[in-house]
Amino acid sequence: MTDNHPTSVFYDGTSGYWSIVNNDGAAMPAFIAFNIFIPSDSRSPFTIVSSGLNIAGNTVYINDQRTHHHPEAALLVTQIKTAVSNHNIGVKYDPVQAEWGIMNEDGAAMANGMEFNVLVLTPNKVYLPLIKH
Numbered sequence: 001m002t003d004n005h006p007t008s009v010f011y012d013g014t015s016g017y018w019s020i021v022n023n024d025g026a027a028m029p030a031f032i033a034f035n036i037f038i039p040s041d042s043r044s045p046f047t048i049v050s051s052g053l054n055i056a057g058n059t060v061y062i063n064d065q066r067t068h069h070h071p072e073a074a075l076l077v078t079q080i081k082t083a084v085s086n087h088n089i090g091v092k093y094d095p096v097q098a099e100w101g102i103m104n105e106d107g108a109a110m111a112n113g114m115e116f117n118v119l120v121l122t123p124n125k126v127y128l129p130l131i132k133h
Helices: none
Strands: 007-012 017-022 045-049 059-062 074-082 087-092 099-104 115-121
Touching: 059 087, 074 087
Parallel strands: 007 074
Antiparallel strands: 007 017, 045 115, 059 099, 074 115, 087 099
16 A cells, blocks of 8 residues: 655644644545654654755755764654645755755755754664564
């Protein structure tokens, strides 16, 4: 089962639950599955908001000590549903700026006010789920 719509996460403060939503408002297919990762140790995600100060074309650049000058870093990025964005996102490292960026994969300009959760994983460390037999 696939869902061919850009997705983001949304926190409902009233219910206290997170939701995964299609950004274009399309109904979520029945029996769709997502991989969910919730860090349980000292790694903590941070939020980046796109603005005129950190946008270049289709990319919002992440100027953070955990990512700056670290092309070997592994980033997990989730879009937060704060504004309408019908673009799938990806990450890339720009060696000229020595920064990671979150980009609209279709090349569309990055809008102001887009929010993303970013988790930086330590290089050369393997993260495996606990599997009980």
